Amino acid sequence: MRVTVLGGGVIGLSVAWYAARAGYRVVVVDHGSPHGGSWVAGGMLAPITEAWPGDEDVLALGVESLELWPEFARALGVALSPVGTLAVAVDRADVEVLDQLCAYLGRMGRSASKVTGRELRALEPGLGPVRSGLSVPGDVAVDNRALLRALREACAGNGVVFASDTASDTASDTAPESGSESDVTVIAAGAWSRDLHPALRDVIRPVKGEILRLSARPGALPPPRHTIRAQVSGRPVYLVPREGGFVLGATQYEAGFDGDVTVGGVRDLLRDAEVVWPGIAEYGLAEVAAGFRAGSPDNAPVIDWLEPGVLAATGHHRNGLLLAPVTARRVLTLLREGGNSR
Amino acid sequence: MRVTVLGGGVIGLSVAWYAARAGYRVVVVDHGSPHGGSWVAGGMLAPITEAWPGDEDVLALGVESLELWPEFARALGVALSPVGTLAVAVDRADVEVLDQLCAYLGRMGRSASKVTGRELRALEPGLGPVRSGLSVPGDVAVDNRALLRALREACAGNGVVFASDTASDTASDTAPESGSESDVTVIAAGAWSRDLHPALRDVIRPVKGEILRLSARPGALPPPRHTIRAQVSGRPVYLVPREGGFVLGATQYEAGFDGDVTVGGVRDLLRDAEVVWPGIAEYGLAEVAAGFRAGSPDNAPVIDWLEPGVLAATGHHRNGLLLAPVTARRVLTLLREGGNSR
Numbered sequence: 001m002r003v004t005v006l007g008g009g010v011i012g013l014s015v016a017w018y019a020a021r022a023g024y025r026v027v028v029v030d031h032g033s034p035h036g037g038s039w040v041a042g043g044m045l046a047p048i049t050e051a052w053p054g055d056e057d058v059l060a061l062g063v064e065s066l067e068l069w070p071e072f073a074r075a076l077g078v079a080l081s082p083v084g085t086l087a088v089a090v091d092r093a094d095v096e097v098l099d100q101l102c103a104y105l106g107r108m109g110r111s112a113s114k115v116t117g118r119e120l121r122a123l124e125p126g127l128g129p130v131r132s133g134l135s136v137p138g139d140v141a142v143d144n145r146a147l148l149r150a151l152r153e154a155c156a157g158n159g160v161v162f163a164s165d166t167a168s169d170t171a172s173d174t175a176p177e178s179g180s181e182s183d184v185t186v187i188a189a190g191a192w193s194r195d196l197h198p199a200l201r202d203v204i205r206p207v208k209g210e211i212l213r214l215s216a217r218p219g220a221l222p223p224p225r226h227t228i229r230a231q232v233s234g235r236p237v238y239l240v241p242r243e244g245g246f247v248l249g250a251t252q253y254e255a256g257f258d259g260d261v262t263v264g265g266v267r268d269l270l271r272d273a274e275v276v277w278p279g280i281a282e283y284g285l286a287e288v289a290a291g292f293r294a295g296s297p298d299n300a301p302v303i304d305w306l307e308p309g310v311l312a313a314t315g316h317h318r319n320g321l322l323l324a325p326v327t328a329r330r331v332l333t334l335l336r337e338g339g340n341s342r
Numbered sequence: 343m344r345v346t347v348l349g350g351g352v353i354g355l356s357v358a359w360y361a362a363r364a365g366y367r368v369v370v371v372d373h374g375s376p377h378g379g380s381w382v383a384g385g386m387l388a389p390i391t392e393a394w395p396g397d398e399d400v401l402a403l404g405v406e407s408l409e410l411w412p413e414f415a416r417a418l419g420v421a422l423s424p425v426g427t428l429a430v431a432v433d434r435a436d437v438e439v440l441d442q443l444c445a446y447l448g449r450m451g452r453s454a455s456k457v458t459g460r461e462l463r464a465l466e467p468g469l470g471p472v473r474s475g476l477s478v479p480g481d482v483a484v485d486n487r488a489l490l491r492a493l494r495e496a497c498a499g500n501g502v503v504f505a506s507d508t509a510s511d512t513a514s515d516t517a518p519e520s521g522s523e524s525d526v527t528v529i530a531a532g533a534w535s536r537d538l539h540p541a542l543r544d545v546i547r548p549v550k551g552e553i554l555r556l557s558a559r560p561g562a563l564p565p566p567r568h569t570i571r572a573q574v575s576g577r578p579v580y581l582v583p584r585e586g587g588f589v590l591g592a593t594q595y596e597a598g599f600d601g602d603v604t605v606g607g608v609r610d611l612l613r614d615a616e617v618v619w620p621g622i623a624e625y626g627l628a629e630v631a632a633g634f635r636a637g638s639p640d641n642a643p644v645i646d647w648l649e650p651g652v653l654a655a656t657g658h659h660r661n662g663l664l665l666a667p668v669t670a671r672r673v674l675t676l677l678r679e680g681g682n683s684r
Contacts, residue, residue: 215601260559263612264623270609281606288627 004182007189010038013151014328020158022191027161040291042240042247042326043144065326072325076150081141085227088133093294186311193314210265211249213287220282232272347523349531352380354492356670362500378602382633384582384589385486407480407668414667420490423483427569430475528653533634535656548634552607553591554631574614
């Protein structure tokens with residue numbers, strides 16, 4: 001059976017790789033945007049610190065996927081950094097929020113422990129004057145760009161054909177460059193999926209995020225060893241360790257496909273990060289970028305048949321990297337059941 | 343006579359263009375750094391607002407060069423923007439500084455007039471709460487990258503040969519790729535000139551500057567129509583209008599050839615600019631860059647013979663674009679006199 005995957009981000013490539021290994025003939029069609037969510041992303045695999053009451057389905061899916069990640073990473077030859085997450089409270093209100101999150105995670109049977117400000121600074125001497133926090137040792141991080149490279153290589157090594165397509169054809173119009181018609185099309189184009197099938201039009205929306213890459217310079221404090229998360233002035237900010245520096249994210253805008261990095265976004269990220277990690281001024285600003293998350297009404301992805309011959313694997317919002325293995329596995333199951341394929 | 347110009351920035355290209363038009367056979371050798379001062383620069387041609395008591399020689403040279411600019415730009419087909427400069431006072435101390443500058447310029451016979459805060463806001467509605475300022479209507483601006491492109495084309499059109507050289511050979515070792523030995527070498531490599539001749543070693547030093555390019559976005563206030571200059575918290579900041587946005591500069595560091603853009607530099611530029619021009623948050627951050635000015639002990643350029651067959655045209659600090667025509671003219675005079683060439 002021939003499978004055409006629309007989208008060359010982490011979801012599309014993971015689906016393509018799984019399908020190719022299972023014996024399907026796979027073509028990946030990608031429009032090559034520099035704003036792809038998984039290219040711009042920070043690389044946290046953090047179902048627990050992304051969790052919040054009401055998102056139980058996403059938490060469960062994230063925990064399921066995190067269990068698949070070690071084997072997924074091993075097969076790709078990609079390193080997982082066992083960084084753990086420290087969610088830190090900057091003010092009194094944050095302490096209450098983290099208390100609620102800790103209680104919620106306890107009820108869900110998830111491991112997270114409260115730590116004092118003093119303990120936090122022992123773990124991360126570069127932290128600013130934080131009050132207290134949560135330690136979530138199970139969270140890991142991955143270099144998202146190394147992952148995408150490894151996925152492309154793994155796909156190519158399993159016979160996946162890559163086609164480029166800058167037009168946003170609807171799924172039923174799309175024919176890969178090879179000219180062969182596919183038996184199943186998988187829509188895995190992140191935020192752009194909304195334009196690829198009528199059933200996704202009102203379900204998927206772009207949620208822009210701006211993100212910075214900071215590099216340690218001579219004289220700068222070393223980067224954090226843990227992923228650090230906080231809220232500053234109501235804005236979420238995270239620092240994810242990366243070779244030679246860290247990734248600093250992320251803003252959130254719901255304003256369509258506007259890919260500009262804004263002055264206000266960069267200003268807020270730097271300002272907020274400096275509260276949490278005062279040494280950032282001495283870092284190099286190696287990159288500023290904006291990407292589009294694929295938002296959905298309930299923050300959960302859409303992984304299902306849309307019509308005979310057309311599958312969706314999109315709407316992963318902030319969790320595309322985390323949910324890649326479980327998504328690819330589910331798509332493979334749907335392909336194999338095939339009851340709904342044409 | 344064969345002339346080898348070391349350096350492909352605005353000084354090197356201007357010298358090469360003048361020399362080629364005068365009949366010399368010219369080779370330009372450039373090492374292709376992304377941190378060249380004239381590539382990164384803002385493009386102000388502002389001898390007066392760069393002036394300060396004690397720098398009379400540089401002011402006189404700048405005024406002389408500004409008079410050459412209209413014909414220089416016309417011959418290159420490059421547009422000069424007659425933006426004028428508004429130097430604005432943010433606090434009471436700034437008012438006194440601008441008063442001193444105004445009195446000094448008056449003594450020098452230069453035109454600059456005091457304007458009230460109210461008049462400033464009438465001229466530039468996007469200004470923040472500034473107290474008063476100086477208006478210098480004679481200052482112009484040029485798109486420095488359009489200028490460099492035009493200079494390269496003009497050079498090529500006049501038979502200049504371009505060679506690339508990534509090594510930092512000393513002038514006496516340098517042979518262009520054509521293999522022909524040159525009669526005169528002109529060292530015009532900006533901050534890198536210090537490594538090209540022993541006589542420049544303790545004279546020229548790199549002065550790093552970070553600069554941002556901001557683009558107007560839908561909903562953002564229009565960019566300034568004038569070049570705006572201010573001091574905020576003791577740090578100089580300028581906004582130079584550019585097609586579709588403006589250039590925001592510039593930090594100053596004396597720390598060798600460190601080409602990183604730092605978080606602290608970007609943070610300060612954005613913070614200071616927002617005081618002067620509060621609407622910047624809605625702009626796009628199109629580019630962050632760092633370049634090296636060629637500092638000299640007295641802020642004046644070195645345009646002279648260093649030894650028989652070796653000329654210097656470097657040390658232009660913040661004034662490389664402004665001083666390009668007068669520098670090229672002086673070098674041409676030195677070449678023609680030739681008394682000191684080998």
